[in-house]
Amino acid sequence: xxxxxxxxxxxxxxxxxxxxxxxxxxxxxxxxxxxxxxxxxxxxxxxxxxxxxxxxxxxxxxxxxxxxxxxxxxxxxxxxxxxxxxxxxxxxxxxxxxxxxxxxxxxxxxxxxxxxxxxxxxxxxxxxxxxxxxxxxxxxxxxxxxxxxxxxxxxxxxxxxxxxxxxxxxxxxxxxxxxxxxxxxxxxxxxxxxxxxxxxxxxxxxxxxxxxxxxxxxxxxxxxxxxxxxxxxxxxxxxxxxxxxxxxxxxxxxxxxxxxxxxxxxxxxxxxxxxxxxxxxxxxxxxxxxxxxxxxxxxxxxxxxxxxxxxxxxxxxxxxxxxxxxxxxxxxxxxxxxxxxxxxxxxxxxxxxxxxxxxxxxxxxxxxxxxxxxxxxxxxxxxxxxxxxxxxxxxxxxxxxxxxxxxxxxxxxxxxxxxxxxxxxxxxxxxxxxxxxxxxxxxxxxxxxxxxxxxxxxxxxxxxxxxxxxxxxxxxxxxxxxxxxxxxxxx
Numbered sequence: 001x002x003x004x005x006x007x008x009x010x011x012x013x014x015x016x017x018x019x020x021x022x023x024x025x026x027x028x029x030x031x032x033x034x035x036x037x038x039x040x041x042x043x044x045x046x047x048x049x050x051x052x053x054x055x056x057x058x059x060x061x062x063x064x065x066x067x068x069x070x071x072x073x074x075x076x077x078x079x080x081x082x083x084x085x086x087x088x089x090x091x092x093x094x095x096x097x098x099x100x101x102x103x104x105x106x107x108x109x110x111x112x113x114x115x116x117x118x119x120x121x122x123x124x125x126x127x128x129x130x131x132x133x134x135x136x137x138x139x140x141x142x143x144x145x146x147x148x149x150x151x152x153x154x155x156x157x158x159x160x161x162x163x164x165x166x167x168x169x170x171x172x173x174x175x176x177x178x179x180x181x182x183x184x185x186x187x188x189x190x191x192x193x194x195x196x197x198x199x200x201x202x203x204x205x206x207x208x209x210x211x212x213x214x215x216x217x218x219x220x221x222x223x224x225x226x227x228x229x230x231x232x233x234x235x236x237x238x239x240x241x242x243x244x245x246x247x248x249x250x251x252x253x254x255x256x257x258x259x260x261x262x263x264x265x266x267x268x269x270x271x272x273x274x275x276x277x278x279x280x281x282x283x284x285x286x287x288x289x290x291x292x293x294x295x296x297x298x299x300x301x302x303x304x305x306x307x308x309x310x311x312x313x314x315x316x317x318x319x320x321x322x323x324x325x326x327x328x329x330x331x332x333x334x335x336x337x338x339x340x341x342x343x344x345x346x347x348x349x350x351x352x353x354x355x356x357x358x359x360x361x362x363x364x365x366x367x368x369x370x371x372x373x374x375x376x377x378x379x380x381x382x383x384x385x386x387x388x389x390x391x392x393x394x395x396x397x398x399x400x401x402x403x404x405x406x407x408x409x410x411x412x413x414x415x416x417x418x419x420x421x422x423x424x425x426x427x428x429x430x431x432x433x434x435x436x437x438x439x440x441x442x443x444x445x446x447x448x449x450x451x452x453x454x455x456x457x458x459x460x461x462x463x464x465x466x467x468x469x470x471x472x473x474x475x476x477x478x479x480x481x482x483x484x485x486x487x488x489x490x491x
Contacts, residue, residue, distance in 0.1 A: 033047045033050055033078070034077055035077070035078035037078070039079070040397055040398060041092045041094075042078050042079065042085070042088055043078065043385070043395075044398060045078075045088040045091075047383075047385040047400075048094065048098050048101070048400075049065070049076075049088065049101070051383040051402060051404070052101050052402075052404055053065050053067070053073075054308065054309075055305075055308075056101075056102075056404050056405070057103075057109075057305070057306050057378060057404070057405045057406050057407060057408065058102075058108065058306070059307075060307055061103050062101060062102070064087070064100075065101060071083070071084075094114065094400060095114055095116075098114040098402060099114075102404075109405060110376075111380070111488070112380065112403065112404040112405045113402070113403050113484065114400065114402040115402070115484055116399055118382070118384065118394075118399050118400070118401035119399060121401060121403070124483055124484055125247070125280075125490070126221075127221055127222045127223065127249055128219050129219070129220060129483055130219060130220070131155065131158070131217065131218075131220040131222070132158070132160050132193050132215035132216065132217050133155045133158020133159045133162075133165070133220055134153075134158070134169075134479070135151070135152045135155070135244075135478070135479050135480060136149045136151050136478065136479045137149075137152055137433065137475060138150075138179065138475075138478070139433055139473045139474070139476065140181070140474045140476055141473045142471070142472055143474070146172060146178065147180055147181060147476055148170050148171070148179070149170065149171045149172075149174070149179060150169075150433045150436075151165055151166065151167055151168060151170075152167060152275060152436070152478075153167050153226060153242075153244075153275070153439060154166065155222050156223070156226075158222075159216050159218070160213075163214075163215065164211070164213075165213060165215075167436055167438065167439060168199060168200070168436045168437075169197045169198070169199060169209075170197070170199060170206060171195035171196060171198065172195075172196070173195055174188075174190060174193055174194070174195055175190060175192070181476060184476065191216065191217050192214060192216055192217065193214070193215045193217065194212070194213070195213065196208060196211070197209045197211045197212065200433075200435065204434045222244070222245070223250055223253055224243055224244040224245040224250055224253075224254075224276070224279075225241070225242075225243060225250060225253045225254055225257050226244055227240065227272075227440045228240070228242075228257040228260055229440050230261070230264045231440075231442055231451070233442070233451055233455050234455055236267050236268055236454055236455055237264060237265060237267045238267070238269075238450075238451060239264065239269045239270065239336075240270045240440055241257060241261070241270070241271050242272040242439055242440065243272065245276055245277065246276070246278055246283040246284055246352040246353070247279050247280065248282060251283055251327060252331070254283070254286065254287065254290070255286070255290065255327070255334055256334075258290040259334040261334075262335070266336070268340070268342070269338050269340075269341055269342065270343075270451075271341060271343050271344070272343075272344045272447070273343055273344060273349045273353045274346045274431075274446065275349075275478075276349055277348060277349075277350045277351065277353070277374075277480055277483075277488065278351025278353055278376065278489045279352050279488060279490070281301075281321065281352060281379055281409075282328075284352040284353075284355045284489075285324060286324065286327065286333060287356055288300055288323060288356055288359055288360055289323045289325070289333050289335065290333050290334055290336065291336055291341055291360065291364075292323065292335065292336070292338060292360070292363065292364060293335020293336065295323045295363050296324060296325045297322055297325075298323050298363075299320055299321070299322060300322055300359045300411075300412065301320075301355060301358075301359045301409050301411055301412070302319060302320055302321070302409070302410050302412070302414075302416075303318075303319045303379070303407045303409050304319070305319070305407050306406070339364050340366075340367065341366050341367065342367045342369060342450045343366060343367070343368050344369050344370050345357075345368055345370040345372075345373050345424060346370055346371045346431060347372060347373065347421070348374065348480075348481075349371075349373040349374060350373060350374035350376045350489075351374070351376040351379075351489035352489045353373065354373050354376060354418065354422055355377075357373075358410075358411045358416065358418065358422065359411045359412070362412045362413040362415075366425075367425045368422060368424040368426070369424060369446060369453075370424050370426075370428045370446055371428065371430070372420075372421040372422065372423050373418075373421040373422045375420050375421035375422075376419075377408055377409055377410070377416050377417070378405040378407065378408050378409070379407045379408075379409055379490060379491055380489065380491070381403070381404070381406050381490060383401060383402045383403075384401045385398065385400060403484075403488070403490070409489070428446060428449060430473070431446070431470075432445060432470040432471070433471075
C-alpha cells in the first residue's frame with residue numbers, strides 16, 4: 001500500500017490506496033473542512049482540528065477533540081459555530097495549535113508533527129533531503145565543552161563523497177565557529193559547511209589530517225541500500241546489508257540487493273539498521289518477506305486505530321498486514337528463506353526498523369546486536385488540506401500538512417508494547433566513535449560481533465588485540481535527527 005494521502009475538504013477513507021478514487025469507490029466519507037471564507041488562518045486551524053478529530057490515535061483521550069466538544073459534530077463549522085470559531089482563533093500559531101491538541105506530547109505522543117512545507121516532507125519520503133552528503137553524529141566526550149562532528153557514513157555521488165570525506169572523519173568547527181550544544185542548531189542550518197578534518201589514531205588521540213573541505217547543503221537523493229556484500233568466513237557465506245531508511249522509491253533497489261544475495265547462496269544474513277529511523281510500512285513488509293519467503297500469506301503485523309476508525313479499517317481488511325510473494329505491481333520478491341537473522345541496532349534504530357524486528361520474531365530467530373532501539377510502535381499518515389473531493393488539488397494558498405500518529409502496531413503474537421525500545425540479544429553499550437572501523441569490513445566492531453556469533457570465533461584482527469573500552473560520551477544529535485519525522489513509520 002502506498003503512503004496514504006488524506007483529503008481534508010472531504011476526508012476520504014484511509015483505506016483507499018489511490019489518491020484519485022471516485023466518491024462511489026469510497027464507502028466511508030468523513031466530513032472535513034467546509035470553511036469557504038477568506039480567513040486562511042481560520043481554515044488551517046479548522047483543517048487541523050477536523051483531521052485530528054477523525055484520525056488521531058488518542059482522539060478519545062483529548063477533551064478538545066471530542067465530537068461533542070462544540071455541540072454536535074455536524075454543527076462544528078468554522079465561522080458558523082461561535083464557540084468553535086472562537087476556539088480556532090484562540091491560537092493562530094498553527095504549530096502551537098496542533099501541539100496543544102496532542103495527547104501528553106513528549107511523553108505518550110513523542111512523534112506527531114506538523115509542517116508548513118509539505119514539499120520538504122514529500123521529498124524526505126522519497127529519500128531527498130537537504131544534505132552535504134555525509135551522515136554525522138555530534139558527540140561530546142567526558143562532559144567537555146567541545147562538541148565534535150563525526151562522520152558515520154557518506155552518501156555515494158554526493159558533495160561529501162566527491163571531496164573525499166570518509167567514515168570516521170572528525171570536525172570541531174563549522175565555518176570557523178567551534179561547535180557547542182548551544183549553537184549546534186544554527187550551525188546545522190547553514191547552506192555551506194567549511195571545516196578542517198581530524199581523525200583519531202590507534203591510541204585515541206585526535207590529529208589534524210591537513211585536509212579542509214567546503215560542502216554545500218543541497219537536495220541530495222540517498223539510496224538507503226548503502227552496502228550489499230558477501231563475506232566468506234570458513235564454511236559460512238555471510239550476507240551483509242546496510243539499509244538506512246524504508247523508502248518506497250527504492251524498493252526495486254532493495255529487491256535487487258536480495259537477488260544478489262540469493263544468487264550468492266548465502267548461509268547467514270546480517271542486516272545493519274544502526275542508522276535507520278524507519279519509513280514505509282509497506283517497505284517493511286517487503287523486506288520481511290524477502291528475508292523469509294516461507295511464510296507468504298501469514299500475518300506479519302496487526303494495526304490498532306482509534307475507536308472511530310478501527311471498525312472501518314477492519315471492514316476493508318486493512319488492519320492486517322501479510323507476508324507477500326510479490327510487490328503491489330506484480331514484481332516477484334526475491335526470497336532468502338532465512339530461519340535466523342542477525343540485526344545490528346543503536347538507540348536511533350526506530351519505527352519501521354522496529355516493526356521489522358518485532359514482526360519477524362514469531363517466525364524466525366532474530367538475534368539483535370547492539371543497543372536498545374528507540375521504542376516507536378506507532379504509525380502515521382499525511383493529512384493535506386485539499387480543496388476538491390477527488391484529492392487532486394492541494395490548497396494553493398498554503399503548504400501546511402500534518403503527520404499525526406493514527407495507529408499502533410503489533411506482531412502476529414500480539415506483542416507490540418515496546419515503547420521503551422527493543423532490547424538486544426547481544427548488548428554493545430555504545431558505538432566507539434574513536435574506533436568506528438570500516439562499514440562492511442569483518443573487523444568493524446558491530447559486524448565483527450555478529451560474525452563471531454555466526455562462526456563461533458573472532459575476526460582475525462580483533463582476535464589479536466584486547467577489547468578497548470569505549471570512551472564516555474554523550475550523543476547530542478545526528479544529522480538525520482534534523483529531518484522532519486526522522487523516527488517515522490507511515491502508511
